[in-house]
Amino acid sequence: xxxxxxxxxxxxxxxxxxxxxxxxxxxxxxxxxxxxxxxxxxxxxxxxxxxxxxxxxxxxxxxxxxxxxxxxxxxxxxxxxxxxx
Numbered sequence: 311x312x313x314x315x316x317x318x319x320x321x322x323x324x325x326x327x328x329x330x331x332x333x334x335x336x337x338x339x340x341x342x343x344x345x346x347x348x349x350x351x352x353x354x355x356x357x358x359x360x361x362x363x364x365x366x367x368x369x370x371x372x373x374x375x376x377x378x379x380x381x382x383x384x385x386x387x388x389x390x391x392x393x394x395x
Contacts, residue, residue, distance in 0.1 A: 315363045318370035324383045324390045325355035358382060370394045 326332050332353050339352040360377070365372035371394045383390045 312313045312363070315365055318362050318364055318367060319358040320362055320370060320374040320376065321393045321395075322358040322360065322378060322390055323355060324358070324378070324388050325353055326387055327389050330387045338369060367394050 326335075334354040335352040338354060339349055342349050342352065357389060360374055362370050362373055371392060374392050374394065378390045378392065379385065
């Protein structure tokens with residue numbers, strides 16, 4: 311760790327965009343119905359935790375957002391939300 315930096319914890323949620331078919335969500339919904347759970351909709355996504363060294367919360371958020379845009383999420387079919395603590 312360098313001077314004036316801190317370790318931040320980022321939590322990233324990645325989901326298919328609303329218009330994109332979610333076959334895994336459909337399968338989970340069907341299984342929940344077979345277990346007598348009355349659910350309207352199920353969407354399945356990914357959750358990623360990242361520890362990152364940065365000078366500020368804003369810098370950490372910017373870096374993790376870039377990670378999502380360049381590698382972690384497919385911008386054509388997925389959307390993401392980042393929370394940095």
